Amino acid sequence: MEIDSERCTGCGLCLPYCPVAAISLYPAMGRFPRVASIDHDACVECGECRKSGVCPVSAHVQPELGWPRILRAMWSDPMAVFPKTMMPGRGTQEMKTNDITNCFRKGEVGIGVELGRPGVGTTLAEVEKVSILLAALGVAFEEESPWTDLIDTETGTIKDRSVRSERVLSCIVECKAPVVKMPEIYAALMEAAGEIDTVFTLDIISRCVNSEPEVKPILDEARIHVRPNGKTNIGLGRLLS
Amino acid sequence: MTHSNHRLGSPEELLRDWIIFNTDARPLDPKRHERYMQILTAHNPVCLACRRIEKDKTTRYRYVKGWEETKDAAKLPYSTLVEIGDLRDIKWGSAVYTNKKDVEAVVRELKEADLGISVVVSGLLGGVRSACEAAGFEPHTVNMSAGTYGRLELLPEARILEITSMCGHHMVSPYLVAHMAREVRARRLTLTDASMEMARQCTCNFFNVERCQELLQRLAEG
Numbered sequence: 001m002e003i004d005s006e007r008c009t010g011c012g013l014c015l016p017y018c019p020v021a022a023i024s025l026y027p028a029m030g031r032f033p034r035v036a037s038i039d040h041d042a043c044v045e046c047g048e049c050r051k052s053g054v055c056p057v058s059a060h061v062q063p064e065l066g067w068p069r070i071l072r073a074m075w076s077d078p079m080a081v082f083p084k085t086m087m088p089g090r091g092t093q094e095m096k097t098n099d100i101t102n103c104f105r106k107g108e109v110g111i112g113v114e115l116g117r118p119g120v121g122t123t124l125a126e127v128e129k130v131s132i133l134l135a136a137l138g139v140a141f142e143e144e145s146p147w148t149d150l151i152d153t154e155t156g157t158i159k160d161r162s163v164r165s166e167r168v169l170s171c172i173v174e175c176k177a178p179v180v181k182m183p184e185i186y187a188a189l190m191e192a193a194g195e196i197d198t199v200f201t202l203d204i205i206s207r208c209v210n211s212e213p214e215v216k217p218i219l220d221e222a223r224i225h226v227r228p229n230g231k232t233n234i235g236l237g238r239l240l241s
Numbered sequence: 242m243t244h245s246n247h248r249l250g251s252p253e254e255l256l257r258d259w260i261i262f263n264t265d266a267r268p269l270d271p272k273r274h275e276r277y278m279q280i281l282t283a284h285n286p287v288c289l290a291c292r293r294i295e296k297d298k299t300t301r302y303r304y305v306k307g308w309e310e311t312k313d314a315a316k317l318p319y320s321t322l323v324e325i326g327d328l329r330d331i332k333w334g335s336a337v338y339t340n341k342k343d344v345e346a347v348v349r350e351l352k353e354a355d356l357g358i359s360v361v362v363s364g365l366l367g368g369v370r371s372a373c374e375a376a377g378f379e380p381h382t383v384n385m386s387a388g389t390y391g392r393l394e395l396l397p398e399a400r401i402l403e404i405t406s407m408c409g410h411h412m413v414s415p416y417l418v419a420h421m422a423r424e425v426r427a428r429r430l431t432l433t434d435a436s437m438e439m440a441r442q443c444t445c446n447f448f449n450v451e452r453c454q455e456l457l458q459r460l461a462e463g
Contacts, residue, residue, distance in 0.1 A: 048412055118405065190390065196392070199389055202387040206383055211380060225387070226386060226388075229364055230246055230383055235373075236352065
């Protein structure tokens with residue numbers, strides 16, 4: 001994103017709309033004593049400043065993004081469509097259609113580690129740290145995930161090293177593993193948490209058995225706490241043949 | 242993947258925060274989706290969104306409760322519940338509710354309608370489970386939030402996170418929440434106008450504008 005300094009009046013209305021505080025006001029020598037400018041290292045290309053429509057003179061301009069900067073928009077702008085899945089957003093359909101796809105079967109647990117969430121942002125290099133850790137634990141990366149498209153799934157490393165410094169609002173590593181491996185994976189993530197230069201949220205997906213998550217006894221035994229709210233696929237879809 | 246999975250708040254507050262939406266992995270059937278949308282519309286949603294196929298393009302429609310009362314209502318891209326209920330050729334829809342009884346009614350009617358559409362309910366897991374069981378079936382799969390880790394000192398204060406986490410893509414900036422709280426405190430904006438301004442930023446329309454008003458009032462009061 002750019003701000004046209006010829007148009008900007010320096011009103012500052014757009015500043016609070018940026019989720020990562022990448023916009024600041026600077027002294028100017030033109031028509032107005034100050035103008036807004038974007039820190040392009042911090043900007044995650046979510047487009048929120050322009051989409052908010054708050055600028056009275058439409059000074060926010062979205063230039064065409066080349067490689068690798070376009071990755072920022074991919075993981076930050078919810079309307080950006082990832083070419084492989086043709087889905088907007090940052091992830092896949094995962095458990096949302098599990099009653100039809102049977103992607104997560106009984107005996108399996110789905111894991112989502114979302115780096116940068118909520119609202120802190122992350123470089124892809126930080127995401128890679130978690131990706132390498134999970135690969136070493138033998139998880140199966142979700143093939144449809146935008147992140148999986150970037151990595152060598154054997155090692156979890158990013159194939160194109162030029163993208164590592166790109167900054168995004170959040171990026172999800174999606175994978176699955178046998179349900180019994182959940183405590184080992186959780187312990188490894190907790191150990192790595194101190195070395196990650198951002199925040200991350202953890203999702204655990206499980207099929208239900210007698211209305212309860214199949215993984216629940218394992219989580220209870222390992223003292224893995226989950227919040228009282230989450231997402232439930234209530235199972236009204238019909239399985240594809 | 243985690244869109245509506247990490248909404249923060251106490252269990253008592255989350256009793257007023259439920260989302261129902263669909264994602265399809267099967268061929269589209271507009272007739273079934275129209276019926277699905279009619280059911281969502283009929284049970285007092287505070288926010289509603291849908292996508293409609295019009296020739297070769299998709300158009301989004303949004304409703305937010307109370308939008309007509311805001312100072313910029315005429316400029317806002319919202320529709321009424323009646324307008325959305327009358328739409329045809331729908332392919333996706335979502336709704337936010339603040340009452341568990343409404344969620345139970347939607348779940349029961351969706352089960353009875355037997356549309357074959359994958360439906361996700363976000364909210365208190367025990368509440369969703371009991372809604373399914375009351376309608377005579379068991380839930381299929383859950384996605385649980387196991388918390389936030391790493392450099393927690395980078396996060397905004399919890400009262401702000403309770404508001405920002407209602408937009409799963411984090412399009413509602415914590416700085417905007419703080420700014421809106423100041424505007425309400427200074428009586429330059431009403432709670433409705435300030436909440437609507439934040440709801441407007443949530444592309445998916447999952448932002449619970451009614452709960453936002455309660456949270457923002459507390460924030461503005463300090």
